Amino acid sequence: MIEKHIQQQFNEFNRLSGKFAPFIASIPHKRIASIGRALGMFMYGMDVRHRRIVRRNLKFVYPGWSPERVKKVSQCVFQNLGITILEICQIACFSSDDIINKVNIRGEEHLLKAMQNNKGAILITAHLGNWEIVPLFWPLHFKTPLTVVARQIQSKTINQWIHGLRTRFGSRVIYKDDALPEMTRTLRNGKILAILIDQGIKSSLGIKIKFFNKFVSATPAASLLAMRCKSPVLPGFCIRNEDSTFTIYLEAPLVLKRTGDLSADLKSNTQIMTDAIEKIVRKYPEQWFWVHKRWRKYYPHLYPEDMERRRHRRSRKKQRAQSKMSQSFFQKFKD
Structure with a gap:
């Protein structure tokens, strides 16, 4: 029954996106940017929760910035997100x-x-x-x-759609659960x-390092693989350009530590x-995903x-557990 419901959601999502995406694709690139910025400003005004996260993150890592600059960059972050959403439908x-x-x-000479x-x-x-x-772009250019x-995106419907987009021209996707082999x-x-390493890791396997001179928990996966496979x-x-095109910048291989001390080298x-x-x-601060609570582990304040939502969640979970125990007890008593 659940699978049928998910399939219905997926079919509905495909039906709507199938009508919506071609319309967006027909809009000129420069128009997409202006419409995306307007969408971003609408999101900035309506999405109070994520607006707070972005502004707090910026204030935290740029303590010398004026309130006006924090506000301006925050708005640019949302504008970038608005453009990105429309571009994904377009591409x-x-x-x-x-x-x-x-x-x-x-x-690309660095990669070759x-x-x-x-x-x-x-x-x-x-x-x-x-x-x-x-x-x-990658398989089209490099063959x-x-x-x-x-x-994995929580919504299976959206996850399947994004998976299809990413693999459309031959790229592969590995999901993080049990992905190391x-x-x-x-x-x-x-x-x-390719590994996105700019977001936090929930498990205890994260390594404590600094990002913007503030402690964060980071995934050691790329470091571990580089050491295990001796890969560069x-x-x-x-990066998004002003003319609505993109430039992929590939830098020279990083010089990594290989002292033989696994723990120290990983860090x-x-x-x-x-x-x-x-x-x-x-x-390019305005183009990064500041919506993420990157410093949550060491600076929950x-x-x-x-923090309040977590407390409520734990409280509800405890109440459900107690209710379940009570029901079980009375059921046994009746029996």
């Missing part, structure tokens, strides 16, 4: 030529040189610009699939693995990779509403 209807013509690439060792390559990246266009490590296999087969690690980012290399992310975010 879903793009031909391969449309994708090629919309994206430029800089620094790194691939000569036949150890594959790890592309570390961030939720910056429009990150969803990279797995579409080889890109394997992307992704987190498949990621290792990808690199040992000499392929390219290249930062790569997709050092994860910090090196995170520093590369911070460098590009500082350059930044998000007091989140």
Whole structure:
């Protein structure tokens, strides 16, 4: 019954997006930007919760910024999100030529040189610009699939749609749950693995490092794979240009620590990779995903509403457990 309901949701989503996406695809690129900015400003005005998160994050890492600058960049962040949402619908209807013509690439010589060792390559990246266009462009340009490590979207309907978008031209998606063996296999087969490393990790496996000189919990996956497979690690980012095109920047491989002390090397290399992310975010702050509660683990006071929701959730969970125990007790008593 649940599967039938999900399938109905998926069919409805496809039906609506099938009508909506072609309409958006027909809008000129420059119009998409202006409409997306308007959508972003609407979201900024209506979405109080995420507006607070963005502004608190910016105030936290840029204490010297004036309130006016924080507000302006916050609005730009939402405008970028609005544009990204419309672009995702638009590129879903793009031909391969449309994708090629919309994206430029800089620094591919770094990748070609790194691939000569036949150890594959790890592309570390961030939720910056429009990150969803990279797995579409990559196989068209390099004639080889890109394997992307992704987190499952809670909505199965949207997750299936996004999965189809990412794999449309041949890229592969590995989901984070139990993904390490498949990621290792990808690199040992000499392929390219892309990992988004700019968001927090919930499990106890996260490594405590600094991002914008503030403590965060970061995934050690890219560091562990680089050490295990001896694969080069290249930062790569997709930046939106003013003319509504994109530029993918590929940087030279990072110089990693290999002292033999696994714990120390994991921490050092994860910090090196995170520093590369911070460098590009500082350059394009308005294009990063500041909506994420990146500093929640070590600075929970930044998000007091989140703490309150957690308390209510735990309270409701406890009440349900107690109610279930009471029902079980009375049922046994009746029996």
